[in-house]
Amino acid sequence: MKPLKLDVKSYQELLKQYIVSEDETSLYQAEQFSKMSMQQKISPEEIIDVHIQALKELYPDLPAEIDASLDFLMETMISYGLAYQEFQSLREKQVELQSEISVAASMQQSLLSTTKPNVKGIDIGAISVPANQMNGDYYHFVNDDAGYLGIAIADVIGKGIPAALAMSMIKYSMDSFRETQRNPKTVLENLNRVVERNVDSSMFITMYYGLFNLNTNLLQFSSAGHEPGFYYNASKDEFFDIEGNGLVLGVMNNASYEQYEIQMEKDDIVILLTDGVTECRIGDRFIEREEILEVIKEYIHLPAQEAVESVYKYFEKLQDFHLRDDFTLIFLKKNV
Amino acid sequence: MNFQSGVHIKKEWDIVGARQLGRNRAKELGFGTVDQARIATAISELARNIYLYAGTGRVSFEIVEDINKKGLKIVAADEGPGILDISQVMEDGFSTSGGLGAGLPGVKRLMDDFDIDSVQGEGTVITTIKWVR
Numbered sequence: 001m002k003p004l005k006l007d008v009k010s011y012q013e014l015l016k017q018y019i020v021s022e023d024e025t026s027l028y029q030a031e032q033f034s035k036m037s038m039q040q041k042i043s044p045e046e047i048i049d050v051h052i053q054a055l056k057e058l059y060p061d062l063p064a065e066i067d068a069s070l071d072f073l074m075e076t077m078i079s080y081g082l083a084y085q086e087f088q089s090l091r092e093k094q095v096e097l098q099s100e101i102s103v104a105a106s107m108q109q110s111l112l113s114t115t116k117p118n119v120k121g122i123d124i125g126a127i128s129v130p131a132n133q134m135n136g137d138y139y140h141f142v143n144d145d146a147g148y149l150g151i152a153i154a155d156v157i158g159k160g161i162p163a164a165l166a167m168s169m170i171k172y173s174m175d176s177f178r179e180t181q182r183n184p185k186t187v188l189e190n191l192n193r194v195v196e197r198n199v200d201s202s203m204f205i206t207m208y209y210g211l212f213n214l215n216t217n218l219l220q221f222s223s224a225g226h227e228p229g230f231y232y233n234a235s236k237d238e239f240f241d242i243e244g245n246g247l248v249l250g251v252m253n254n255a256s257y258e259q260y261e262i263q264m265e266k267d268d269i270v271i272l273l274t275d276g277v278t279e280c281r282i283g284d285r286f287i288e289r290e291e292i293l294e295v296i297k298e299y300i301h302l303p304a305q306e307a308v309e310s311v312y313k314y315f316e317k318l319q320d321f322h323l324r325d326d327f328t329l330i331f332l333k334k335n336v
Numbered sequence: 337m338n339f340q341s342g343v344h345i346k347k348e349w350d351i352v353g354a355r356q357l358g359r360n361r362a363k364e365l366g367f368g369t370v371d372q373a374r375i376a377t378a379i380s381e382l383a384r385n386i387y388l389y390a391g392t393g394r395v396s397f398e399i400v401e402d403i404n405k406k407g408l409k410i411v412a413a414d415e416g417p418g419i420l421d422i423s424q425v426m427e428d429g430f431s432t433s434g435g436l437g438a439g440l441p442g443v444k445r446l447m448d449d450f451d452i453d454s455v456q457g458e459g460t461v462i463t464t465i466k467w468v469r
Contacts, residue, residue, distance in 0.1 A: 045374075075373045079377065082377070086445075
């Protein structure tokens, strides 16, 4: 309470100066006084108390009514003071939580990190940006010595921390599968069992897994309810939806998945994405798939990595730099 | 001298009675106006809790003396349902009545010492002290 006693004097002088001259300088100093008080965690009722004390010393013959009204004001401010203190403590707690989450987010990044492989004949571009700090989308490349490139892209329904936790499980299950189990249908069937057993029944994961044979240029893939991507056929100069209507992971224990194939030729392109791309909002409405394709077409001639980044930047701007959902986009351009 | 007094809480009007009695005790002890207002607010919160969650109970006042200080001790006791999770009700931001700054964390901030005992199905006793500065 001592520093406050000191403040009464200076407050009193300020008040006196203002009453005499009504100048802006005093008001500016009052602002400083108010800011300093907040730094010292002095609550509003204490400021009013200081005001009452200062006023009574300056004008000892204050009318009793004014005197009473000031006490009344002070009583009224008590709850504001309490609310302010609670707000302060909640703010401190929020800072703690924030830093805890960013530690978790960077840990997730190193857990789920994947290197984009350098494969002869295919130009790969990949980007994944979380809406909040932690990502509920996931992509992964597996490049083996036998001439196969595995491509996984997955999306947990929902976002934030629970989604991110579920994603770590997908990655580690995939790591534990043997190489003989790498065909897309088997990968998804195995993952489905893991998800069904281990994840809360209200949480679903959609996933696309593709296996590209670098020697034959055959892309085999299966989808577990994942957002359909696009396939650009260069000889026809046409875009097609990539099919795949399997059940999302985690719904049924023994779900089985169909496997599809695309024979990729020179200049063909495979585009994989998550619903963070297709569910971009412009104002009140979702963007149409055709509109997304228009945007993709605009940048597709660029080198793959530059292209996915350009498409992302376009949608980021479109949504006022505030993503509603995690955003993941992969381009595979066959360039030989 | 260590006299004790209190107010039985059974209707909302009794909250005002408890505030009045507490404020009088605080004045007698020489608390300043700001502290008087804080004590009255703490009494309100405690008495309201009794009225809302236990139905009936008692708020009593006691003058306590330490080696070189004097204080006002407030005891709010009820035989209501008790508090299931004390940590939760003592947490900022958790308030069944929905107000910011209300509830038991507010009482703790307004007063100097704070103690709570609650047994489920038997009741709750909250003891809190404000020392004269």
